[in-house]
Amino acid sequence: MSNIQKIDRRDFVKLFSLASGGILLGCAISSDQKDFIPSESKDVFHPNLFVHLEKNGNITLIASRSEMGQGIRTSLASAIADELEADWKYISVNQAIGHEKYGNQNTDGSRSVRTKLEPMRKMGATVKMMLITAAAKKWNVAEVACKAENHFVINKNTNEKIFYGDLVAEASRIAMPAEGSIQLKEVKDFKFIGKTLKSVDLEDFTHGTATYGIDVRIPNMKFAAIARCPVTFGTVQSFTKNKAEKVNGVEDIFELPRLLPPTGKFFGMLGGVVVVANNTWAAFEGKRDLDIEWNKGANESFDSNAFKKTLTKRVHTTGKLVPGAHGNVTAAFETSAKTIEATYHVPFLAHAPMEVPNATAWFQGDTIEVWAPVQDPQTARSELAHFFEIPIENITINVTFLGGGFGRKSKSDFVVEAVAISKKINAPVQVVWTREDDLQNSFYHATSAQYLKGGIDQNGNVTGWLQRVGFPSIVSSFTPYADYASGFELNQGFTNNPYAIKNFRLESVKAEANLRIGWMRSVVHIHSSFGINSFVDELAAVAQKDPIQFHLELIGKDRIIEGKSKFPFNSKRFKNVLNTTAKMANWGAQLPKNHGLGVAIHYSFYSYIATIVEVSVLDKKVKVENIWTTIDCGLALNKDNIKNQLEGAAIFGMSLALFGKISAKEGAIEQNNFYDYKMIRMKDAPNIHINIVDAMHEPPTGVGEPGVPVIAPAICNAIFNATGARVRSLPLSDLRMV
């Protein structure tokens, strides 16, 4: 990417002639302006994304977001190509390095399409306009006499055609159209948007030729493994390396001190004892053969079972009032016909992407080059500049394919490790975590306890709702002693509860962190949805109402709630996904013996989701038979990809509901590998039925994450429907139900 040039901030887009004989277009505008304002300078604007058209007609599009299975390389490319009236067979996609000039590259929060669709479309539309202008000049006709179609500009008067590639020279001399003149296509004219495009990476995925971080090979590179303290933030007291040194292939063994992140940002690294070898396995073997005495530190006494009891106790007494309460729950409960209470638990969870954390780095004195599967390459780059005191422009982060991410690869501690080791050994090195490292030294999804109390009047209407929650905060990973859930976390389902309830009160209780806490696919929504959907089902049962009818009543009348974002909550759309899913699942029909249906709805990442699960329960063992999900995610960019995401989210949600549990004893994680941190497998997979609401005129909203939070509560509600027994504490394997 050495031929990227600076673009004047005043220009929306700019075209460059390239040495390769192509033209390059940069785009400098976004629906979310802050996404695109570069941090290093206010005077120049670096383009964020690129169209590269060559004389042979090939178009290379740059993907600025990391590909971790969500299909973003295909989705963003299809948006540009649609407006550009490109022939899809000429399109290829290159991955951007980590750099501010591409705008915000942080691939999380289900927001890539949400924030990038419009700028991508504008970029395509601009190129199309310029190609039309170029052709009009050639023919000496007015631009309105020309149209673009399938990689050609067509003269409407004569039906003459010019191939896009043949317009490169002419187009390079065309002035940029003013931003106001850019016209985007109507929904009815979309060729790729809203349709189905297969992944641009299928060929590589089916031949083993996609390069993930762990596949990076640099001449003379070394391989490294790190023994990290089993107790979070413990340090090395002493170690014996005699045995490890004897492992064939081991070349170096040394201590790596912890790098503590500055308050408020970055992840640092845990430190430990490093084994450098000439192959991965020797590094793993050497690590196993180390004899290390640890200073286990303050977290040594941490016991997740005891912590569960502590949190439970705390949610059973008054907590800190969270803003947003209305009415008076105490008075409401006093006058209710019935009140019910329930307490719910979700344990710590680990992301366990199939590709373990790993990174390859080469520290060369005044430069650093990294090849790594990172979700947030810019933060990784800033972090390296901070810790290694190298000017940021001398640091290159090459983003590989990610073999799954789920939030784990947003935290670039593994990159910092690789650079620190490379600096020490003065050679390129790949640090690879074992699966045990991954499960035992993660940034965990926080465990949670929540207590709910509800009141019901004589007609079975909800009169009051009290919810008390406690879970260690993600903020604790950045700011010590952050002992209460933060506002942004509570806003994931708790404070933005979409039910119309007159008397509502939310309280938060203390929950200190003794492990590194991070975000995992759908984050706090996992526990907010579990608590709320489970409790609504319990209220419905007490009110003797059909759960779906009960949800609909709680959502209340059609209304739009404007928030700070440009995505107001629309209760009508929420009810629609619920009604649609009920129809799909044939809700209300007679079920086979021992079968049950359960429902859950949730609003997350601005998307509306309803899921119904059918389980069978035989000899107290649960089998998930069917999952029906409807999503309303506004404009559906790539339909089959959205379907695939939701199928995957169902399996991800099942894994955490059935098996997901990370526990700690004496500060150390008890799980080791997939035999004791189990995943859903083929034999457990149900039939999954996905429906996407046609909402093409609405802006696009999240897809990657919203499918997860509904699964666990829908399963547990289905178990109740089948057996009359409530599951209030995940996972089912703890209750011997799988």
Next chain:
Amino acid sequence: MNTNLSINGKSYAVQVTKNMPLLWAIRDIVGLTGTKFGCGVSQCGACSVLMNGKLTKSCSIPVADAIEKEIFTIEGTSENLEILRQTWSDGNVPQCGYCQSGQLIAATSLLDAIEKPTDKDIDAAMSGNICRCGTYTRIKKAIHQAVAVKNDRI
């Protein structure tokens, strides 16, 4: 030790420790990185290869056991693998793609053994392979589809 490994019909001279798992010999010594590391303990199937036609978790057998055997990896080609590649693509199966090398090898092994597998056969043959993205229903469909493609050809 110095020995030769026969992978996808090609012979590779390698210098390895006897007890090094075949996976790491393939990835780090031979340099074929399509076969993946996922767990190291025969739990996830990302490292699946065929050894003399038999489905093998390469992370859990020493390289010494692979000498003079024919090893088949995702970089190889066979009639069944090619058909599966096609139906995998037709069904837009992969998400992150990382486990798919192992899934395709396991599916190849299944079709090599059973001409027309049932859902149960597929469950049994494919449950050694974890897909964290959750593409199981598409994998199952793609295997059935491959059988249909084969039947069409006859």
